[in-house]
Amino acid sequence: MSSQPSPDGAHSPRPVRKPGSQIIVDTLIEQGVEVMFGYLGGVVLPLFDKLYDAPIRFIIPRHEQGGCHMADAYARATGKVGVVIATSGPGATNLTTGLATAMMDSTPLVALTGQVRTELIGNDAFQEADTTGITRPITKHNVIVKDPRDLARTIREAFYIARTGRPGPVLIDLPVDIQLAETEVTPFEEICLPGYKLREKGHGRQISLAAEAINESQRPLIYAGGGVILSNAAMELRALAEKANLPVTMTLMGLGCYDQARPESLDMLGMHGTAYANYAVQKCDLIISVGARFDDRVTGKLKTFAPQAKILHIDIDPASISKNVHVDIPVVGDAKVILAELSNAVEYRPRQEWFAEIAAWKAKHPLRYDTKADIVKPQFVIEELWRQTQGAATIVTGVGQHQMWTAQFYRFNRPRQFITSGGLGTMGFGLPAAIGAQVACPDALVVDIDGDSSFNMTLTELSTAVMYELPIKVCLLNNGHMGMVRQWQELFYGKRYSCSSLKNPDFANLARAFGAVGYSVDRKDQVAGTIEKMLAETRPCVVDFKVDPAENVWPMVPAGKGLHEMDGLDAYELA
Amino acid sequence: MKHIISALVQNQPGVLAHVAGMFAARAFNIDSLAVGRTEDPTLSRMTIVVVGDDRVVEQVRKQLGKIISVVKVQDFVGQDAVARDLMLISVCTPPEKRPEILALIEMFNAKVVDIGPKFVMVEVSGPENKIEAFIDACRPYGVRNVVRTGTVAMARYSRSQNS
Numbered sequence: 001m002s003s004q005p006s007p008d009g010a011h012s013p014r015p016v017r018k019p020g021s022q023i024i025v026d027t028l029i030e031q032g033v034e035v036m037f038g039y040l041g042g043v044v045l046p047l048f049d050k051l052y053d054a055p056i057r058f059i060i061p062r063h064e065q066g067g068c069h070m071a072d073a074y075a076r077a078t079g080k081v082g083v084v085i086a087t088s089g090p091g092a093t094n095l096t097t098g099l100a101t102a103m104m105d106s107t108p109l110v111a112l113t114g115q116v117r118t119e120l121i122g123n124d125a126f127q128e129a130d131t132t133g134i135t136r137p138i139t140k141h142n143v144i145v146k147d148p149r150d151l152a153r154t155i156r157e158a159f160y161i162a163r164t165g166r167p168g169p170v171l172i173d174l175p176v177d178i179q180l181a182e183t184e185v186t187p188f189e190e191i192c193l194p195g196y197k198l199r200e201k202g203h204g205r206q207i208s209l210a211a212e213a214i215n216e217s218q219r220p221l222i223y224a225g226g227g228v229i230l231s232n233a234a235m236e237l238r239a240l241a242e243k244a245n246l247p248v249t250m251t252l253m254g255l256g257c258y259d260q261a262r263p264e265s266l267d268m269l270g271m272h273g274t275a276y277a278n279y280a281v282q283k284c285d286l287i288i289s290v291g292a293r294f295d296d297r298v299t300g301k302l303k304t305f306a307p308q309a310k311i312l313h314i315d316i317d318p319a320s321i322s323k324n325v326h327v328d329i330p331v332v333g334d335a336k337v338i339l340a341e342l343s344n345a346v347e348y349r350p351r352q353e354w355f356a357e358i359a360a361w362k363a364k365h366p367l368r369y370d371t372k373a374d375i376v377k378p379q380f381v382i383e384e385l386w387r388q389t390q391g392a393a394t395i396v397t398g399v400g401q402h403q404m405w406t407a408q409f410y411r412f413n414r415p416r417q418f419i420t421s422g423g424l425g426t427m428g429f430g431l432p433a434a435i436g437a438q439v440a441c442p443d444a445l446v447v448d449i450d451g452d453s454s455f456n457m458t459l460t461e462l463s464t465a466v467m468y469e470l471p472i473k474v475c476l477l478n479n480g481h482m483g484m485v486r487q488w489q490e491l492f493y494g495k496r497y498s499c500s501s502l503k504n505p506d507f508a509n510l511a512r513a514f515g516a517v518g519y520s521v522d523r524k525d526q527v528a529g530t531i532e533k534m535l536a537e538t539r540p541c542v543v544d545f546k547v548d549p550a551e552n553v554w555p556m557v558p559a560g561k562g563l564h565e566m567d568g569l570d571a572y573e574l575a
Numbered sequence: 576m577k578h579i580i581s582a583l584v585q586n587q588p589g590v591l592a593h594v595a596g597m598f599a600a601r602a603f604n605i606d607s608l609a610v611g612r613t614e615d616p617t618l619s620r621m622t623i624v625v626v627g628d629d630r631v632v633e634q635v636r637k638q639l640g641k642i643i644s645v646v647k648v649q650d651f652v653g654q655d656a657v658a659r660d661l662m663l664i665s666v667c668t669p670p671e672k673r674p675e676i677l678a679l680i681e682m683f684n685a686k687v688v689d690i691g692p693k694f695v696m697v698e699v700s701g702p703e704n705k706i707e708a709f710i711d712a713c714r715p716y717g718v719r720n721v722v723r724t725g726t727v728a729m730a731r732y733s734r735s736q737n738s
């Protein structure tokens with residue numbers, strides 16, 4: 001259909017023609033992209049050539065997985081869509097862990113991958129991989145563009161799909177010939193996605209049923225998840241909890257959506273949640289779930305989950321409703337809109353007995369650890385960091401015990417303050433995520449509380465932090481083990497510590513070799529002073545805290561047990 | 576319980592792989608899957624027969640709906656719908672049995688579409704139980720080969736829908 005420009009061009013205005021790569025970059029700019037992450041390769045060179053002159057900041061990671069986590073954390077820190085580029089074949093396959101991480105935690109992301117020339121596709125060409133095939137189950141949507149005229153529309157749709165509804169990663173595969181082809185610039189078309197329907201407003205009748213249930217409840221409990229943060233609904237949640245007088249517990253992904261300094265906060269629930277949150281779940285008569293999905297790490301054994309409760313579930317994804325737990329009152333739509341409407345319809349109830357019961361659990365089973373020990377306890381480091389940063393730092397983590405201790409002992413007070421891989425549990429997320437968050441928020445204090453094994457997986461990105469002068473801080477809770485694995489082996493595999501310890505490098509020296517600052521801490525009395533020095537650093541800084549290798553995360557609901565069957569409640573004397 | 580689910584999908588590369596992959600990834604069991612064009616060249620229709628309890632089928636419906644290139648999902652359970660399978664079956668026909676077999680074919684409103692010295696190929700269409708019954712009826716003679724399309728279905732006109 002491409003109309004040939006008339007040779008003389010005198011009569012009709014000549015349509016503007018541009019190479020695909022330019023159209024891609026123009027559309028990215030039109031979509032408000034200010035920062036991109038990604039790595040080069042043969043079939044994305046046309047794109048990089050156009051990025052050379054574009055007003056877009058570009059961050060090159062050392063590995064595409066790192067780039068993807070950076071874009072992910074950039075999105076989590078800001079709510080904007082993160083963008084990552086990779087070349088075909090190995091570049092694209094290196095993105096997969098990052099895409100799956102973003103998918104599980106519903107992060108808005110657009111990934112652009114290069115692909116071999118259209119006519120070579122399917123021929124096992126050099127660096128060919130079936131990228132759309134590989135990434136289909138780990139993206140919200142993906143497409144390969146086979147006509148340059150589809151470029152602009154496809155990119156607009158990708159951003160729209162990534163950030164609306166339940167957000168998620170969208171991948172666009174771009175054969176190199178499509179990037180090179182000159183084509184007419186098509187005018188902006190309305191987005192037309194007949195299979196993509198959004199339900200923003202909740203059903204009026206469901207909202208009144210929900211309000212009724214809340215008003216009638218003697219022992220209600222809000223169970224808030226990452227959806228509250230994704231929909232920017234923290235204020236509305238707070239308004240509802242205050243107006244109706246409701247206690248609030250959060251999932252790992254929900255941390256930050258409710259100020260943990262407030263008395264209604266029961267902190268995190270689930271496998272390593274607080275005893276008072278888990279007891280409240282088991283005792284409540286109404287669960288008000290907002291943007292959470294009844295994950296097995298949260299519910300424990302489903303049969304015994306919240307046995308006395310009616311379940312009210314607010315979620316934008318209808319497929320999340322009644323997936324694991326039967327829901328009595330579903331409300332499908334945007335949490336922000338629904339919570340605001342719900343607040344109008346609820347009434348204050350004193351619920352003195354319920355709050356007294358909760359207060360008693362809190363008094364009896366606070367989170368605790370051995371504060372008197374001489375050895376450096378990982379929880380002590382986190383508490384000290386919390387104290388010195390006045391609870392205001394943006395915190396990212398790897399995956400393992402240190403992640404759970406961070407969730408327990410750094411007390412969050414604002415959305416997007418805590419960035420962690422919850423759903424997929426991706427070790428190695430921490431450092432690149434810290435970089436992405438720091439790029440997103442240059443003035444924020446960003447601290448990666450990481451595990452030694454997690455850090456080992458992606459520490460090469462230290463060089464990225466140094467290159468872009470990003471003053472991230474890494475607090476390694478170095479227990480010399482895959483601590484979480486070691487804990488399970490201790491508890492469930494007869495203390496047979498098969499393959500769960502590593503010989504680590506000297507992390508402080510390694511940091512220096514990268515051009516960052518490195519400190520090592522072996523003694524408890526060095527902790528406070530070193531954190532102080534770390535916080536004063538203007539360069540990337542790694543502190544290697546040698547912590548108690550035998551420390552465990554308590555309390556713990558063993559896999560397959562009910563939430564009330566927590567172990568380790570009496571693991572420590574009350575300090 | 577068997578559910579016939581009908582999904583209208585955008586006619587795009589990868590959509591079949593997406594739907595099939597989703598079923599596999601979520602451990603849903605497909606009994607049959609039939610795909611074909613519709614009156615609109617941009618859309619195809621997938622008719623999927625799934626086995627599962629209500630909760631599973633509800634998830635199937637919702638998960639299908641989440642796929643961006645799936646435009647509409649419908650479950651025919653509890654609805655008045657016409658459901659049909661098409662089968663080609665090759666049956667052994669020893670000369671002395673031919674009259675019997677031809678009578679059977681007549682009875683089932685089936686059609687002979689090819690004849691060889693030892694076999695006939697028969698085309699049968701109808702609801703699944705009729706197809707199964709025909710296979711059973713042919714077994715004594717020897718069934719050489721069966722090819723089936725899987726169920727396709729369409730809701731009947733109903734007054735309540737129209738009001």
Ligand SMILES: Cc1ncc(C[n+]2csc(CCOP(=O)(O)OP(=O)(O)O)c2C)c(N)n1
Pocket residue numbers: 398399400401402403425426427428450451452453454455477479481482483484485
């Ligand atoms: C990429 C990846 N591989 C394996 C695992 C399984 N796993 C979960 S926690 C853990 C150990 C983490 O060790 P470390 O980072 O040192 O943290 P710690 O538990 O010691 O605090 C492992 C291996 C994982 N979550 N991610």
Ligand SMILES: [Mg+2]
Pocket residue numbers: 400451452453477478479480481482483
């Ligand atoms: Mg460790």
